[in-house]
Amino acid sequence: xxxxxxxxxxxxxxxxxxxxxxxxxxxxxxxxxxxxxxxxxxxxxxxxxxxxxxxxxxxxxxxxxxxxxxxxxxxxxxxxxxxxxxxxxxxxxxxxxxxxxxxxxxxxxxxxxxxxxxxxxxxxxxxxxxxxxxxxxxxxxxxxxxxxxxxxxxxxxxxxxxxxxxxxxxxxxxxxxxxxxxxxxxxxxxxxxxxxxxxxxxxxxxxxxxxxxxxxxxxxxxxxxxxxxxxxxxxxxxxxxxxxxxxxxxxxxxxxxxxxxxxxxxxxxxxxxxxxxxxxxxxxxxxxxxxxxxxxxxxxxxxxxxxxxxxxxxxxxxxxxxxxx
Ligand code: DGY
Numbered sequence: 001x002x003x004x005x006x007x008x009x010x011x012x013x014x015x016x017x018x019x020x021x022x023x024x025x026x027x028x029x030x031x032x033x034x035x036x037x038x039x040x041x042x043x044x045x046x047x048x049x050x051x052x053x054x055x056x057x058x059x060x061x062x063x064x065x066x067x068x069x070x071x072x073x074x075x076x077x078x079x080x081x082x083x084x085x086x087x088x089x090x091x092x093x094x095x096x097x098x099x100x101x102x103x104x105x106x107x108x109x110x111x112x113x114x115x116x117x118x119x120x121x122x123x124x125x126x127x128x129x130x131x132x133x134x135x136x137x138x139x140x141x142x143x144x145x146x147x148x149x150x151x152x153x154x155x156x157x158x159x160x161x162x163x164x165x166x167x168x169x170x171x172x173x174x175x176x177x178x179x180x181x182x183x184x185x186x187x188x189x190x191x192x193x194x195x196x197x198x199x200x201x202x203x204x205x206x207x208x209x210x211x212x213x214x215x216x217x218x219x220x221x222x223x224x225x226x227x228x229x230x231x232x233x234x235x236x237x238x239x240x241x242x243x244x245x246x247x248x249x250x251x252x253x254x255x256x257x258x259x260x261x262x263x264x265x266x267x268x269x270x271x272x273x274x275x276x277x278x279x280x281x282x283x284x285x286x287x288x289x290x291x292x293x294x295x296x297x298x299x300x301x302x303x304x305x306x307x308x309x310x311x312x313x314x315x316x317x318x319x320x321x322x323x324x325x
Contacts, residue, residue, distance in 0.1 A: 001021070001022060001023045002021070002022055002023070002045075002046035002047070002309055003022065003023045003024075003025065003044055003045045003046055004018060004021075004022035004023070004024055004025070004045060004046060004047050004048065004049065004305060005025045005027075005041050005042055005045050005047075005048040005049070005050075006018075006024060006025070006026050006027060006048075006049045007027055007033065007038070007041070007048055007049065007050040007051070007053075007054050008027060008030055008050065008051050008053065009026075009027060009028045009029070009030035010049075010073070010298045011294075011295055011298055012028070014295055014298045014299055014302065015298075015302070017299075017302055017306070018302060018305070018306070021305075021306055021309045021310075022046070022047075022305075022309065025041065025045070032053055033054070035055065035059070035060060038054060038060065039060055039063045039064070042060075042063075042064050042067060043063075043064070043066075044066055045064070045066065045067060046066065046067070046068050046069070046308075046309060047067065047068055047069035047070065047071065047305045047308060047309070048067070048069070048070050048071065049071050049072075049073065049298075049301045049302065049305060050070060050071070050072050050073075051072060051073055051074055052072065052074045052076060052078075052079050053079070054070070054072075054079060055079050056070055056079060056080045056081060056084070056085065056090075056092070057081045057084055058081060058084040058087070058088075061084050061085065061087075061088040061090055062088070064088075064090075067088070067090050068089075068090060068091060068308060069090065069091040069092075069093065069304070069305055069308040069314065070085070070090060070091070070092050070093075071092075071093045071301040071302075071304040071305045071308075071314070072092075072093070072094050072095065072301065073095050073294075073297040073298050073300070073301040074094060074095060074288075074297070075094055075095055075096045075097075075099055075156075075288075076094070076210060076211065076237075076238055077092065077094045077318060078210065078211040078212060078238060078240075080092045080318070082318055082319050085318075085319050085322055086319045086321045086322045088322075089322050090322055091308055091314060091317055091319065091322045091323060092317070092318045092319050092322070093301070093304035093305075093308075093314045093315075093316040093317055093318060094316055094318060095296075095297045095300035095301055095304075095316060096155070096300075096316060097155060098293060098296035098297055098299075098300050099156075099287075099288040099293050099296070099297055100155045100156050100159045101159055101293075102287070102288050102289075102290045102292075102293040103156050103159070103236060103287045103288050104156055104159035104160045104162075104163060105163075105290075106236060106262065106286070106287040106288070106289075107156075107160050107206050107208065107234055107236045107287065108160070108163055110234050110236065110260030110261075110262060110281055110283065111143065111204050111206060111232065111234045111260060112143055113260060113281045114204075114232045114234060114258045114259065114260035114279075114280075114281045115140050115141040115142070115143055115204060115232050115258070116138075116140040116141075116143075117138045117140045117258070117279075118281070119281045119282075120138065120278050120279070121138045123278075124138075140257075141203065141204075141230055141232065141257060143167050143169070143204065144167050144168055144169070145167075145168050145169065146167075146169055146170075146203035146204060147169065147170045147171075147172060147201060147202055147203045147204075148160075148161070148164050148169045148170070148171050148172070148202065148203070148204055148206070149171075149172050149173065149174075149198045149199075149201065149202025149203075149204065149205040149206070150171065150172075150173040150174075150190070150205075150206050150208055151173070151174050151175075151195070151198060151205065151206070151207050151208065151209055151218065151219075152175060152207060152208040152209025152210070152237060153173045153174075153175035153179055153187070153190065153208070154175075154208065154209070154210075156208045156236075157173065157175070157187075157206075157208035157209075158179070158183065158186070158187045158190075160206055160208060161173065161187035161188050161190050162186065162187060162188055163188075164188045165188045169188070170191070171187065171188045171189065171190040171191065172190065172191045172192075172193045172197070172198055172201060172202065173187075173190045173191070173192060173193070173198070174192070174193055174194060174195045174197075174198040175192070175209075178192045179192070195223075196226060199223050199226035199227050200226050200227070200228070202227070202228075202231055203228065203230065203231055203232075204231065204232045204234065205227065205231060205232070205233050205234065206234040206235075206236065207219065207233070207234065207235045207236070207237045207241055207242070208236065208237055209237055209241060210237070210238065211237065211238035211239075211240050211241055215240075215241050216240055216241070217240070217241070217242070217243040217246075218241050218242075219233065219235075219241060219242045219243065219246075219247070220242075220243040220246045221243065221246040221249070221250070224246055224247065224250040224255055224256060225250075225255065227250075227255070227256050228256070229254065229255060229256065229257065230257050231256050231257060232256065232257055232258045232259065232260065233247070233256055233258075233259045233260075234259070234260040234261075235259070235260070235261050235262065235263055236262045236263065236287040237263060238263050239263045239264040239265040239266065239267050239270075240265050241263075242261075242265075243265075244264060244265045244270070244271045244274075245271065247259060248271060248273045248274065248277070251277050251279055251280060252273075252277065254279075257279060258279040258280060258281075259279070259280050259281075260280070260281040260283075261274070261280060261281070261282055261283070262283045262284075262285055262286060262287045263285050263287075267284075267285060268284065268285075270282075300316065303315060304316050304317075
């Protein structure tokens with residue numbers, strides 16, 4: 001039987017479907033493998049199901065002549081060097097679509113918590129500092145009737161935009177390419193603008209674009225300087241899209257009002273200065289973390305490896321030139 005590494009702990013009852021096709025090596029202790037350990041564990045394996053924590057590059061693939069497929073449960077695949085995968089004829093797959101709505105929900109949760117200073121107010125209450133009510137007590141910014149900006153208008157960006165209908169918001173967006181008129185209509189009449197207009201005019205700006213060398217530091221000091229002092233910035237996409245040092249300076253100087261961040265440069269380590277800021281809401285990369293969605297993500301990865309072992313084209317194949325069956 002071909003061998004499969006499941007590189008992180010994931011729902012055992014979902015993994016049962018794999019037993020018919022693979023001899024499984026599990027990691028239910030959920031250790032994070034070093035590159036050397038990952039190479040060892042992948043020796044003789046047909047494939048792997050992994051998360052964004054597995055870095056797949058040329059150096060690793062050169063040691064694994066039998067490997068045929070790497071299947072991440074994430075939609076983001078910036079941890080895969082796709083060119084190297086194609087060079088070594090290793091199929092790479094991701095898990096799109098199944099997390100769009102859950103991730104969009106969370107973008108809204110962060111936006112609302114940031115605009116209305118929810119975690120700052122809770123910390124104040126928990127610290128026993130609440131002695132009296134005041135008229136300007138934790139005043140924040142309205143969501144209702146404000147202008148929502150979205151940078152990156154893929155499936156998640158569009159799901160975020162649709163939710164704006166219930167809040168009487170205007171939606172503006174910037175993306176590599178403009179949506180069709182029909183897509184814009186469904187995305188709550190989203191209006192395409194250039195990036196500078198997006199920065200200048202958004203009351204709340206949500207980042208929903210993939211990370212790559214082209215999108216590295218898409219939001220840096222220059223962009224932050226263009227934003228309104230009352231604006232909030234929300235990142236549910238990837239660390240590295242924002243220059244965290246520049247963002248910390250902008251938050252310290254009140255160049256923008258606040259930020260809601262689910263992702264960070266170099267996570268799970270993050271810049272310690274974020275912890276000293278009151279005008280941030282910080283969460284540990286959980287935007288897609290509903291039980292139903294995480295199970296769907298795992299299942300999507302399972303479907304991809306089963307297709308591969310059956311000699312079929314995996315539905316979410318990212319590098320078609322690696323398909324050798
Ligand atoms: C994704 O699917 O890319 C999420 O960020 C989880 O890694």
